[in-house]
Amino acid sequence: MSEELKQQRLNKLEQLRAAGVDPYGAKFTRRTAAADCSENFREGRAVRVAGRVFSLRGHGKSVFADLRDATGRIQLYFRRDRLGEGENLLLQCLDRGDFIGAGGKLFHTRTGEVTVQVEEARMLSKSLLPLPEKWHGLKDRETRYRRRYLDLLVNEESREVFQARGRAIRVIRRFLEERGYVEVETPMLQSLAGGAAARPFRTRYEALDTDVFLRIAPELFLKRLLVGGYEKVFELNRNFRNEGLSRFHNPEFTMLEVYEAFGDARTMMELVGELIVAAAREVGGGLVRGEGEGAIDLTPPWREVRYRELVMERAGGDWFEISDEGRRARAESFGLEIPPEWGEIEITREVFEKTIEKTLRAPTFVTRLPAGLVPLAKPCADDPDSADVFELIIGGLEIAPGYTELNDPLEQLRRFQVQAAGDLERIDEDFLTALEHGMPPAGGMGVGIDRLVMILTGAAAVRDVILFPQLKPRKE
RNA sequence: GCCUCCGUAGCUCAAUUGGCAGAGCAGCGGACUCUUAAUCCGUUGGUUGUAGGUUCGAUUCCUACCGGAGGUACCA
Numbered sequence: 001m002s003e004e005l006k007q008q009r010l011n012k013l014e015q016l017r018a019a020g021v022d023p024y025g026a027k028f029t030r031r032t033a034a035a036d037c038s039e040n041f042r043e044g045r046a047v048r049v050a051g052r053v054f055s056l057r058g059h060g061k062s063v064f065a066d067l068r069d070a071t072g073r074i075q076l077y078f079r080r081d082r083l084g085e086g087e088n089l090l091l092q093c094l095d096r097g098d099f100i101g102a103g104g105k106l107f108h109t110r111t112g113e114v115t116v117q118v119e120e121a122r123m124l125s126k127s128l129l130p131l132p133e134k135w136h137g138l139k140d141r142e143t144r145y146r147r148r149y150l151d152l153l154v155n156e157e158s159r160e161v162f163q164a165r166g167r168a169i170r171v172i173r174r175f176l177e178e179r180g181y182v183e184v185e186t187p188m189l190q191s192l193a194g195g196a197a198a199r200p201f202r203t204r205y206e207a208l209d210t211d212v213f214l215r216i217a218p219e220l221f222l223k224r225l226l227v228g229g230y231e232k233v234f235e236l237n238r239n240f241r242n243e244g245l246s247r248f249h250n251p252e253f254t255m256l257e258v259y260e261a262f263g264d265a266r267t268m269m270e271l272v273g274e275l276i277v278a279a280a281r282e283v284g285g286g287l288v289r290g291e292g293e294g295a296i297d298l299t300p301p302w303r304e305v306r307y308r309e310l311v312m313e314r315a316g317g318d319w320f321e322i323s324d325e326g327r328r329a330r331a332e333s334f335g336l337e338i339p340p341e342w343g344e345i346e347i348t349r350e351v352f353e354k355t356i357e358k359t360l361r362a363p364t365f366v367t368r369l370p371a372g373l374v375p376l377a378k379p380c381a382d383d384p385d386s387a388d389v390f391e392l393i394i395g396g397l398e399i400a401p402g403y404t405e406l407n408d409p410l411e412q413l414r415r416f417q418v419q420a421a422g423d424l425e426r427i428d429e430d431f432l433t434a435l436e437h438g439m440p441p442a443g444g445m446g447v448g449i450d451r452l453v454m455i456l457t458g459a460a461a462v463r464d465v466i467l468f469p470q471l472k473p474r475k476e
Numbered sequence: 477g478c479c480u481c482c483g484u485a486g487c488u489c490a491a492u493u494g495g496c497a498g499a500g501c502a503g504c505g506g507a508c509u510c511u512u513a514a515u516c517c518g519u520u521g522g523u524u525g526u527a528g529g530u531u532c533g534a535u536u537c538c539u540a541c542c543g544g545a546g547g548u549a550c551c552a
Binding site: 004005006008009055057058059060061062063064066075077079080081095096109110111113115129130131132133134135136137138139140141142143145154195196197198199217241243244246247249349369373374375376377391398401461471472473474 | 487489501502507510513521542543544545547550
């Protein structure tokens with residue numbers, strides 16, 4: 001079926017070729033932006049516009065066309081009897097979706113629309129496949145993700161989301177640079193995938209005859225830079241995690257990590273709050289996102305609450321005094337499945353992640369997580385069992401963790417040994433060596449950019465804020 | 477991985493209890509010199525995701541597979 005539509009367009013293409021016209025023509029110079037035509041309108045102003053034809057309205061001897069470029073839309077008006085052979089052939093072979101260039105003079109139509117009275121025009125690129133329907137647009141989610149270009153062409157909301165994403169990222173960079181943070185790039189191919197706990201992607205490095213991993217986090221390299229004299233440093237780039245797809249997970253996702261020598265978790269807490277508010281302001285729409293129940297108010301100051309308190313609020317004030325058996329029973333009464341080997345830390349984490357986290361809609365800094373859960377963070381000065389960290393939750397999603405970074409090499413080695421549980425090859429000796437040379441006390445944080453953009457744009461799925469999200473390959 | 481729902485023309489959607497697969501838009505042909513989802517007349521277009529099964533008869537019921545959505549699992 002589409003074959004027939006395509007054949008019709010191929011025939012037009014041949015017709016152009018037969019007349020000596022290249023349907024995939026050369027560059028088009030001295031272009032006028034569509035937006036410029038209306039912003040700087042002058043009756044009779046000569047302009048040259050180029051773009052994709054989105055609408056064609058034949059009307060006897062005249063034809064109206066809507067042309068769109070990156071700046072906006074401009075209407076073209078063709079008078080067949082006042083145009084040459086070339087233009088008449090073009091009109092005959094023109095389809096919605098084609099790229100054309102046109103020169104002419106600006107005027108207002110009777111209804112007041114800025115329009116180019118076309119004097120000359122030529123085909124710049126003939127499209128062979130039809131654009132999705134203009135009125136209902138493209139709704140099919142699968143097609144929107146797989147052929148994002150079509151989604152971007154016909155769904156304005158989608159264009160707006162990605163413009164917002166671009167603006168948010170730009171303002172984040174500017175915000176950090178203005179405060180003296182330096183952007184760096186560290187390896188994505190790593191021989192040990194450290195800095196987080198996640199299954200990595202493995203690939204083959206043929207020249208070295210060895211396997212390497214795509215990074216799951218840049219953390220351990222950024223800390224080496226603190227050792228190397230960087231004091232305020234950040235990286236804003238992709239991480240890769242070999243895990244399932246979901247509404248909130250894409251295997252490659254964008255992460256901001258920031259480190260500041262001589263700072264701590266509190267330094268980072270202040271920074272991330274200002275940074276997110278700045279991004280929200282840039283994206284626009286105020287500090288209250290969404291409406292009704294699901295609304296999220298980003299107005300500072302944000303709630304700060306200890307992990308233990310949240311857990312006791314939910315699971316009982318005596319939660320940390322009862323036995324593991326009692327905790328297991330109580331957790332199971334919340335509908336959770338608890339493996340028998342789990343102790344206090346694991347059961348508590350399960351309760352937190354499954355029953356508490358998603359209820360935290362307003363921005364909330366959860367502080368003082370159990371030290372065992374965060375092996376790269378420093379314990380609190382007043383309590384060795386709690387780590388001096390925060391987890392920023394917004395809209396029920398983990399948006400940004402922040403640490404007072406562990407800079408004691410001996411303590412870091414001990415933690416790695418516990419974590420590696422015998423598999424000593426997984427310990428990053430090179431990183432430990434760097435710590436032994438001395439890393440200044442520091443604060444560090446990470447911001448999940450995709451999730452942040454979801455919140456700022458009100459997107460329901462991470463796929464909606466990633467241009468080409470991961471999908472299963474299409475077979476047949 | 478598991479559970480539920482979904483898949484019909486290029487796009488957006490219909491199709492009664494299992495009974496001839498339809499509409500709008502786009503396309504094609506024609507009319508029309510300021511249209512705006514232009515209008516009017518005519519018209520093409522389908523292996524109903526794929527492969528099987530039940531049935532006189534399947535878009536509809538059953539099984540498997542492919543893909544998508546939501547949930548769940550994995551996930552510092």
